[in-house]
Amino acid sequence: MKSNILSFSLMALCLLFLSACSSDDGPGTEGPENPDAATEQFVIAGEAATAEQAKTYLFLADKLDEGEITVQGNGYETRGSTMFALNNKAFSFQYNRGDPGFTEVFQLNQKAKLEKVSSFSVKSVNVFLSYKDQEHLLAYNIGRALNTPGSAYWINTETNTVDKDAEFDQKIIYVDGKFIPNYYAFVYSFFEFGDKIYAVYNPRYGGEGEQDPYDYENRAFVSIFDQDMNFEKTISDNRMPFIGRYYNVMGLGQDDNGDIYAFSTGDVESDNNHAAFLRIENEEFDKDYYWDVEEVADGMRIHAGKHLGGDKFILAMVDRDEVKAESEGAKLAIVEAATKEFHWVSGIDDWIAPGTYAFPLFINNGKAYLPLSLEEASVTYLYAIDPDNYIATQGLKLTGIQNISGIGILSNETAE
Amino acid sequence: MNQLQNTNYNKRMTQNDRKTCLILLWGLFLCFAPKNIFAQSSGSLSGIVQNALGEKIPNASILFGNNKYNRYADMEGTFSVKSIPAGTYLISITAVGYEEYLWEVVVKPGQHTEFTAILQQHISELDEVIVSGKSKVQKAREQSYQVSVIDAKQLHNTSLNIAHALDNVPGIRVRESGGLGSDVDFSLNGFTGHQVKFFIDGVPMESMGHAFQINNIPINLAERVEVYKGVVPVDLGSDALGGAINIVTNSGRANYLDASYSYGSFGTHKTSVSLARNFKSGFTLTLDAYQNYSKNNYWVETETPVNKYGKVEKVRTRRFHDRYRNEMVMVGVGVRNRSWADHLIIGMDLGQYARELQNGVTMEDVYGNRESKGVTLLPSIKYLKRDIGLKGLDLNISGNINLGYERVTDTINKQYNWLGEVIRESDSDGAERSRGDNKYRNNSGVVTANLSYRINDKHALVLNNNFTTFKRVNKDLLKETDQFFNRPSSLQKNVLGLSYRYDPSEKWNTSIFGKYFVQHSKSFMNVAMAENPNHDDYDWKSNTFSTYGYGFASSYFIRKNLQLRLSYEHGIRVPTSGELFGNMNTLTGNVDLKPESSENVNIGIMFNPSIKNTHFFTFDAAILYRYSKDFIRTSLTESFATTIQQMVNLRDVDNRGVEGSIRYRYKKQLNVGVNISYQNLINRTKYEGGSNDIVSIVYKDRIPNMPYLFGNADASYAVNRPFGTDGTLTIGYQLHYVHEYYEGWPSLGEESTKITIPTQWNHSASLIYAFKGGKYNLTLEVLNLTDALLYDHFKLQKPSRAFNLKFRYFLFNS
Known part of the structure; x- marks a missing residue:
């Protein structure tokens, strides 16, 4: 008996010992800081070029016009997808199919390295608007059914928190002042013009009641809101199809005179499905302005496009024939909407891949940078676009990186 | 004791028993007496x-x-x-x-x-290790396969379920998303999901419903669990790429009652009752019933939003919406030892479950209302006839059909945080994650026929056919979505297998086998492959294909206690209906999918020396090689016109792995074991982005989000008559270890920033007191002894320290 009790005690001791041994590795502490002069770095968010566990990484680069970066052993791994840099902070948003995910906020620390400074929780957001004053970033979650409203969040870039939020009724489809009850706006983008917010969207059938043969996709819609996103009105025009494209803020641009130009990709089956531009003046479509871009672009339609400044837009054009589009790739063009001038961009002879989500245009010191994938799908190049001479110049090479979802600039001037 | 006895237990059968059996089976008796x-x-x-x-x-x-x-x-x-x-x-x-x-x-x-x-x-086999190689006769007769067997009887006093028991087997990792009833990710030598198939008594478990799953079946229901690695015998007729698990139930005992109840932390109650009666008349009755209930309100440490603006704070709190319960009753009645049947058993399995869903894929998504529930209604039949026409020719047929359903509900437009507070709510239609109240009927049926012919001592043949039918019907109870697309998809699959076994001597045996797969499936799908499809883009589409697999297994005894095993299979896994046809939401179909295939080679050695009949050792080691092609993965296909998500044959993977276990036993007192598994799964897909692309940046990189180094250790010490009179007290200790691994591809990104699932040390301990010859058993368990933060997935915490008390009553009456 005694030996049994002894064995027990030994076993018990062993267990205690083992449990006490479980280690707990705390995060390593940073070495002593060696404050440099304020530095500026470009931050680029891109996805690893692989189909599985393709995470988004944040990369730093000194220059955009030359050099190479790779995802191998480099880049801050995040669970985010889209990145916006505002007010010297990089906001990395998660897209979680409707789940609220944490948005991570990064800054450049004194060692000019990325450092996560904060996080906050918003529902998966897929439409963004950087306000011109840099103080707020609007993040929006599209409601994907007739009666499901969208959610809007105003993120304060000083405090890294949401200042206010609002539910947003997407049943805003009106034609000639008449409300169309069974349709809702699948919002693509918001734009800030003066003290108004403009929304472009694809009209979607809500699965109830009367259905239009074209589902109203053969119409260009713009809805106008005040700064707090209170709905004011919807304008529409039947000369071209709906405006914009899912993801990455495209479709509208305002010139120096205050005129707003809108383009449609024309990617619909309808009688009026030409890629074209319309003009909005005084919150109405200008009946005297219509420009059929397809007519001057050798029959190619717009695949994607961004406002460069003034009345200039950069467009990626593709052939209407899908097979031809695939084999020939996209061609870049710069247009001046006011004067209806169309120029092919020179400098890229290679086949350009159909970037779906990747068309973020970054403008710095009067130069525009556009990420493009050419024949090598796992490599992305930043092209510097000269809007006056219509020339694209190959710049930074990003190896193993695709779907660039944001480019910005960070300075550690304000870092603590 | 050591005698053969005339069975006379039937004499004790009461008048009532006779009545019961007569009522239940009078029809059969009339027809076939x-x-x-x-x-x-x-x-x-x-x-x-x-x-x-x-x-x-x-x-x-x-x-x-x-x-x-x-x-x-x-x-x-x-x-x-x-x-x-x-x-x-x-x-x-x-x-x-x-x-x-x-x-x-x-x-x-x-x-x-x-x-x-x-x-x-046999003295040397007493208290056989929990995970052991099969013993001699079986080794000699059939186990040239690379197989691990869990002797479930040794675990009947614990509160483990089948999944937890499997977690002790080398090469297996069971990854859970939470506590009792949570989602389970099973991997066997790097194969996961549909690539590994589960069977219960040789019948595929594929669509028995969530009420009957490996993580809620109590270990007491099983007699043993067989784990086939790399090579799957034809008796288990299914398309498995590199492994199969067969749960063998207790159905063998003549008359017994096994009842247990356990109570544990987090409001956990588990009950299980198994009883069997076999009457002289040949009538047989089995009843297995079990129940699991848990609040799963264990402690978690997590970040959570504390207000509607998403301000994040770190909290330690209890889970609040994670209740799980399931109940299952399985009844079998039938006859044995008839001229026309060695047994014929008609069964009915009835089960249900209800599960609150606490969080999404990470703990950043908290829910307070989402839930799922389901019902299993599974009639079955089993028939066995030996020596049918010819001596040694046996026919075994079994079939079942699941008439149950599952339902997922998410209709409350509120957002919760980890403190259980509503931080955002709305009157408009919405949901916590994705709005819906859907009832799915995954009605599947299976018929397995097995004809085996033992020609003589040296030659044997097995012909096995397995037919599965599956129909999925989805009903939108909210009627909010366009029901035009919602039409049932169906699938029929047949697997025919033939194996030949040759035993030239006691020392050596070999099996060769071939399998032939045919599958036909049909669905209403987005045939135009449109990005945002409308009604015209949909039509019926069907797909039929056939393919075959083959392999062999051989075993040789160098010495009586030293065995070598070699086996190879060209394994096949055919695409599922969902992979072929997509779904009505985000996934577009791809009827051009090829089956996944794999070349699996296993070499094993097992050595069981003993010293003076007091020190017993088991050394078991295996090396494995897998070259797997065309793993089906989700891919986003972009063109200038559309962007569609569909399943594609993407990934080629090779795996060189080693597994080893060492076990030592001293008499009947001390039992110590340790095992370790290392699997080196390497991506062999050289080009992902088409022929013009550069070599993939993850070519030759380790497959992400997959544990690659893990092991288990256990020790138990038994004391006879600890309190002077009767019984055995066993003190046990267990450790699970998983080395840290990355969620993403290891070579990408800066190392210090990578999303990492940290190294896990999971200790547990138990005290088991069995007395009155094993009739009464009392168990105290402590799981997660050190109250460590345990993760199997990034930011998904598993239960904190838990105590369980189990009482088991086991009565056997011969």
Whole structure:
């Protein structure tokens, strides 16, 4: 008996010992800081070029016009997808199919390295608007059914928190002042013009009641809101199809005179499905302005496009024939909407891949940078676009990186 | 004790029992009541082989000295000889792990002799390790396959479920998303999901519903669990890429009652009752019932939004919406030992579950209302006839159909945080994650027919056919979505297998086999592959294909206690209906999918030395090689016109792995074991982005989000008569170890920023007191002894420290 009790005690001791041994590795502490002069770095968010566990990484680069970066052993791994840099902070948003995910906020620390400074929780957001004053970033979650409203969040870039939020009724489809009850706006983008917010969207059938043969996709819609996103009105025009494209803020641009130009990709089956531009003046479509871009672009339609400044837009054009589009790739063009001038961009002879989500245009010191994938799908190049001479110049090479979802600039001037 | 006895338990059958059985089976009796007529010059013989605890011993050899009458007992320990000349016979009965038993029997003309053989356990096999190689006879007869067997009986006093028991097997990792009833990710040598198939008594478990899943089936329901690695025998007819798990239930024992109840932390109650009665008349009744309930309100440490603006704070809190319950009743009634059937059993499984869903894929998504529930309604039939027409030709047929449903509900437009507070709510339609209230009927049926022919001692053939049918009907109870697309998809699959086994000597045996797969499926799908499809883009589409697999397994005993195994299979996994046809939401179909295939090679060695019958060792080591092609993965296909998400044959993977285990036992007192698995899964897809692309940046990189180094250790020490009178007290300790791994591809990104699942040390301990000859058993367990933060997935915490108390009553009546 005694030996049994002894064995027990030994076993018990062993267990205690083992449990006490479980280690707990705390995060390593940073070495002593060696404050440099304020530095500026470009931050680029891109996805690893692989189909599985393709995470988004944040990369730093000194220059955009030359050099190479790779995802191998480099880049801050995040669970985010889209990145916006505002007010010297990089906001990395998660897209979680409707789940609220944490948005991570990064800054450049004194060692000019990325450092996560904060996080906050918003529902998966897929439409963004950087306000011109840099103080707020609007993040929006599209409601994907007739009666499901969208959610809007105003993120304060000083405090890294949401200042206010609002539910947003997407049943805003009106034609000639008449409300169309069974349709809702699948919002693509918001734009800030003066003290108004403009929304472009694809009209979607809500699965109830009367259905239009074209589902109203053969119409260009713009809805106008005040700064707090209170709905004011919807304008529409039947000369071209709906405006914009899912993801990455495209479709509208305002010139120096205050005129707003809108383009449609024309990617619909309808009688009026030409890629074209319309003009909005005084919150109405200008009946005297219509420009059929397809007519001057050798029959190619717009695949994607961004406002460069003034009345200039950069467009990626593709052939209407899908097979031809695939084999020939996209061609870049710069247009001046006011004067209806169309120029092919020179400098890229290679086949350009159909970037779906990747068309973020970054403008710095009067130069525009556009990420493009050419024949090598796992490599992305930043092209510097000269809007006056219509020339694209190959710049930074990003190896193993695709779907660039944001480019910005960070300075550690304000870092603590 | 060590005697053969005439069975007379039937005499104790009460009047009531007779009534019950008559009521239940009167129809069958009327139709088939047999009249046995024996020739005058010969008699007949039947028997049951069991151990001292009354547990049936499967596959025992019954040797008459004359080959003509030699038999193997079936999985339930029974055998019979219909006609044998009158006379005296010396019968030798042997089974793995048991002493040989010799019996002299006198067969009288025109009489039936019935007996029960009670075999004494072989000393060196007593208290066999929890995970052990199969023992000698089985090794010699069939286990040239790379197989691990969990002796579930050794675990009946614990509160483990099947999944947890499997987690102790080298090469297996069971990854859970939370506590009782949570999602389970099973991986076997790097194969996951549909690539590994589960069976219960040889019948595929594929669509038995969530009420009956490996993580809620109590271990008490199983007698043993067989894990086939790399090579799957044809008896388990299914498309498995590199492994199969077969749960063998307790159905063998003649008359027994096994009842247990456990209570544990987080409001956890588990009950399980199994009973079986076999009557002299041949009527047999089995009942297995179990119940699990838990609040799962364990402690978590997490970040959570504390207001509607998403301000994040770190909290330590209890889970608040994670209640899980399920109940299952399985009844089988039938007859045994008829001229037309060795057994015919009709069964009905009834089960249900309800589960609150606490969080999404990470703990950043918290829910307070989402839930799922389901019902399993599974009638089944099992038929076995031995020596059908020819001696040694056995026919085994089983079939079942699941008429149950599952339902997922998410209709409340509120956002919760980890403190259980509503931080955002709205009156408009919405949901916590994705709005819906859908009822799915995944009605599937399966018929398995197995014809085996033991030609003689050296040659045997098995022909197996498995037919599965599946139909999925989805009903939108909210009626909010366009129902035009919502039409049932269906699938039929047939797997035909043939194997030949050659045993040239006691030392060496080899099996070769081939499998032929045919699948036909049909669905209403987005045939135009449109990005945002409308009605015109949809039409019916069907797909049929066939393919085949093959392999061999061989085993050689260098010495009596030293075995070598070599096996190879060209494994096949055919695409599922969902992979072929997509779904009505985000996934577009791809009917051009090829099956996943894999070349699997296993080399194993097992050595069981012992010293002076006091020190016993088992060394078991295996090396494995897999070259797998065309793993089906989700891919976003972009063109200038559309962007569609669909399943594609994307990934080629090779895996060179090693597994080893060492076990030591000192007499019946001390038992210590350790095992370790290392699997090196490497991506072999050289180009992902088409022919013009650069070599993939993850070519030759380790497959992400997959544990690659893990192991287990355990120790137990038994004290006899600890309190001076009766019983055994066993103190046990267990450790699970998983080395840290990355969620993403290891070579990408800066190392210090990578999303990492940290190294896990999971300790647990138990005290088991068994007394009155094992009739009463009392167990105290402490799981997660150190209250560590345990993760199997990034930011998904598993239960904190938990205590369990289990009481088990086991009554066997021979």
